[in-house]
Amino acid sequence: MEHNQHKHYTQEINITPQLMERINELISHYPEGKQKSALLPVLHEVQDAHDNWLSIELQNKVAEILSIKPIEVYEVVTFYTMFNQRPIGKYMFEFCQTSPCCQRGVEDLMDYTCEKLGVKVGQPTPDMMFEVRGVECLGACGYAPMMQLGDFFQEHLTKEKIDQLIDDCKAGKITLHDK
């Protein structure tokens, strides 16, 4: 458990009309009265639109939109690893560190990336541009070593590819979300 999880972070909430339209579309996928089922997809959409993390205030807002209790949102946000409860690096390099990726050298590659960015795992760069994380199996074992960056996978990684990705992120050439 990260100790800074208890620190209270705030963010500006902005549910745009487009976002609301998408939320309503997601709710329409479920029968009347079962709108709670849309919680996970809605949280993804809301998180994507808010620098990839969910403050308590934002979670309360989601509860209000779905007409459920805030605790029902907190329960879900704390259970699933993809929901972030604190501000995170804009470009989060999430390396798969499960067995098949380890057989293909992901641990050395993570060390290399951390060293290059001057960070430790789970610690964003001071400018909040980058963060490195180790995650569990991403289901791309045959294309190892690999990582997730935004909505996409970066596979068959090498040190040279990491260098290139960091440069591309800095140059704003990397698309994070598939909208």
Add this chain to the structure above:
Amino acid sequence: MGRKILLDKINVPGIKTYEVYRREGGYSSVEKALKSLSPDEVVEEVKTSGLRGRGGAGFPVGMKWSFIDKKSGNPRHLVCNADESEPGTFKDRYLMEYIPHLLIEGMIVSSYALGANLSYIYIRGEYMWVYKTLERAIAEAKAAGWLGKNILGTGYDLEVHVQIGGGAYICGEETALIESLEGKRGNPRLKPPFPAVKGLWQNPTVVNNVESISAVPWIINNSGADYAAIGKERSTGTKLISASGNIKKPGVYEIELGLSVYEFMNSDEYCGGMETDRPLKALVPGGSSVPILPAHLIYKTANGDDRLMTYESLSDGGFATGSMLGSGGFIVYDDRACIVRNTWNFSRFYHHESCGQCTPCREGTGWLEKVLWRIENGEGREEDIELLWSIQSKIEGNTICPLGDAASWPVAAAIRHFRDEFEYHIRFPEKVKNRNHFVTEPFEKVKHLVVKQEI
């Protein structure tokens, strides 16, 4: 060349789009089923095919379908399990990413068989771009009249939606998946009642894997008997194998069940042999949960028979000398792999993924991880191997869902087959401080150090 049922069209340019998929004969099984077969006839055809659940458990699909409660009159649902997260497994993504309409076609025919009018595909959160691919494909199918009201004028209505998860392996367990689909934490339910009676929103529900549902169109277009003619004994049809680790050609392969493990490993059509021609050390044949096999039990069973890629042959010898076909997550290890480190890696995975409902799993997986970590880091104690054995034996069978078993089996198998490697770590702590210890000096070279000491 083995026969291809699922992947025969995957390399057709543009097959991802509706137009090309349709031109190649796509959706013909929907026409055939809805216009000329009753739902029960579709179920019978799938029963005849002998198709077994491709997610890992291998339960016959047709039989699972026949359990669905039709008497209550409650709405029924088909839910496709696309929460592929078993380490070593990446086959479902391959299907959904490159030929998404095959799954949708299978969803329509299968939903028709079950009498379901509202079905879902639950996909893991990390496959976000595949989720979008499926959403687009569903919209295309709907625009072409394969979904919606009164499909093909037959009076059958069906809506299919994709639901995205949030990053939790446990949601691959069917009742946890249903909880998650209801917008809750992925805590598995106590069974009974089974989902076939009380599933999604307490309605009768069938949960099937992507690969199982994708096999249905071929079965309907041809016949259950044709499908059953492929394969060997009770392992009928074809299976996707996701091959990874130290092999020349990692990737997803469709095999006819019954192929020998030797051929799959070494033929150029499949894995192409070992990555750098180093010796084969171990194999996890069916995803991280199944027992690991040492080199001498991979190509031959304990009886000396050829080991085949079938449910039966891979489990030949039980857990003492066999393993399981599982999800088809085929992970190959060469002599540089450290079995202790690998077992620790798997235990960390299960600890991380335990939902926390059952004490033996919540606590036990953490203890396994901790003890394995200290052995791997040269801080192991003489009694640790017995301790690991004791912990795993107390998790197995004592939890609501099979995650507890899945966490126990890899540890038990590693100790059973590679005990000397654990002893080496405990007795020569200085030699294992560097995490790549066997990369520079494979265990084979230092094995002689672990001999029973004379008293």
